[in-house]
Each structure stands twice: as C-alpha cells, then as structure tokens.
Amino acid sequence: MTAKKISHVGIAVPDIEQFLGVFKDALGLKFSGIEEVPDQQVRVAFLDLGESRIELLEPLSPDGPVGKFLAKNDGKPKFHHLAIEVDDVAAALARAKAAGVELIDDEPRCGAGGAKIAFLHPKSSAGVLTELCEHGTDHHK
Numbered sequence: 001m002t003a004k005k006i007s008h009v010g011i012a013v014p015d016i017e018q019f020l021g022v023f024k025d026a027l028g029l030k031f032s033g034i035e036e037v038p039d040q041q042v043r044v045a046f047l048d049l050g051e052s053r054i055e056l057l058e059p060l061s062p063d064g065p066v067g068k069f070l071a072k073n074d075g076k077p078k079f080h081h082l083a084i085e086v087d088d089v090a091a092a093l094a095r096a097k098a099a100g101v102e103l104i105d106d107e108p109r110c111g112a113g114g115a116k117i118a119f120l121h122p123k124s125s126a127g128v129l130t131e132l133c134e135h136g137t138d139h140h141k
C-alpha cells in the first residue's frame, strides 16, 4: 500500500454557491464542477490546486455527517477533513486497523468521482477526520 499525496482538503459550508467565489474568483482556483454524493448526503464542489484539490461540502440533509457537523458549529463553515490518495484503500484500511486506528468504515464506499473512499475516526488520527481515497487510472486526482 502506498500513500501518494494529499488528494483534497474538505471544507463544510452551508451553501456552496455562497463560498465558491472565494476560491474561484478571489484565489483563482479552477472550478471543476458540482456533484451530489447521496451515499454521504452531500453536494460537493471541487477546485483544483496543483496536484490536490479543495472540496466544498454542502449537506443534502441535516441528518448526514456534514449536516450534523455544521449544526454543531452554528451553521458556520469549517475545515472538515483531510483526504489522502492511496493506491489501494482496502489495503490502507487493513494497515490502519492493524496499527490500532479506529475505523469509521470497515470497507471502502463509493465517493465523488467514483472514487473508493473510507474514513478513519478523528479520535485516533490526531483530531483530524481522515479520508483514504483511491481513484481509478482514468482520473488524474
């Protein structure tokens, strides 16, 4: 299993359109589209930043992970997670589990762009919600 790079940094926002301009216009990052990820109850926007990306996450439901996270922060935007690109999510999960890390997902799930994703609990990853993700060979991220 190889960890390759920071895939993206996720920021929870109450409304993507309200915050898109900061990254797209003020910082000049390339906006690469909006996608709904029903499995995670979010709508996401990606902005390219070198070999990595910024992901803005808007809740599709107040009961999903991002909806709950924003509610705890009085609805204000906040850094949400760090995503690490790996070549094999299942192997990365097995390695983390063997090292005693608490997993949120025991098996990879389907994330934005068809990536295989899985989360480590922030309690055992230095307080940072950490996503492991694996993109197919047809995707540059």
Ligand code: CMX
Residues within 6 Å of the ligand: 010, 037, 040, 042, 044, 055, 057, 065, 066, 068, 069, 079, 080, 081, 104, 111, 112, 119, 121, 122, 123, 127, 128, 129
């Ligand atoms: N970063 C750091 N800490 C976080 C956190 C985050 N994003 N979200 C919650 N926590 C903290 C809580 O503050 C809490 O800390 P304390 O115990 O010190 O108060 C602790 O984690 C546990 O919180 P909890 O109440 O037990 O659990 P929650 O119901 O808040 O759920 C979590 C937290 C991480 C398990 C849940 O949000 C989850 O399963 N996340 C993974 C899936 C996800 O986030 N999907 C959205 C992104 C999808 C995508 O990128 O496509």
